[in-house]
Amino acid sequence: MAYAHGHHESVLRSHAARTVADSAAYLVSSLFAGARVLDVGAGPGTITVDLADRVFPGQVVGMDAAPDVVEIARAAIGDRTNVEFRVGDAYALDLPDASFDIVHAHQTLQHLARPVDALREFRRVAGPDGLVAARDVDYGGVIWHPRIPALDEWLALYDAVHRGVSGEPNAGRVLKAWAREAGFTRIEASASVWVFDTPEKRAWWGGMWADRVLASAFAGHARRLGLADDAPLHRISDAWREWAADPDGWILLPHGEILARG
16 A cells, blocks of 8 residues: 655654544544554554543554554553554454454545455454444545635645545545445444644644655655656645745645444
């Protein structure tokens, strides 16, 4: 599986800020003490360890395809005894049938060429009585202000890079359809948003993308695919810094969510 963003510091900066509260609130009412949880696509592990704290003494396994990121995640465990991180393949989990109560995937399915196959594998590991929870952004619904022209250029480039590498950048809207195709019979669909509007949030999001568009794997893919050279990448980077500095700056990113059983 190719990953459009890679694991540059600017990417991990974004992933490491995530918590259950801001990225998995739809799942909270389904968590319980003692639950066995698998977190697929765990990245640097901040959501995973938050889940571990919420289901203690339940055992939580965080899994990611990138060995270097798994090593970073292991450093986040601290003195917790109910969480571990492993390298793994979302299409072929080295785990027994029905071995987890909850299988969770945040911003993972959008990057897979075969999301339905991954969901079938999650269903196997969760078993007939388990829960599969997934949340993914839908870039086709992103809106922002002010309309700096180079940010329109960014969104078009992002869509092309993502599709050129692997996956579906508008995954949020098709999670329910994917789950139905994977064989789930009981699906609760919902949605939530991220909004970045304060000076601090704009500086974080805008600064992260200003760096990512120049230095992460995203930039390398854009060049390799013939979608952009240095000039538009620098123009987009500058636009993100302009947006972040604007007191009227505001951006909303919609997410689809599913809780799937059966």
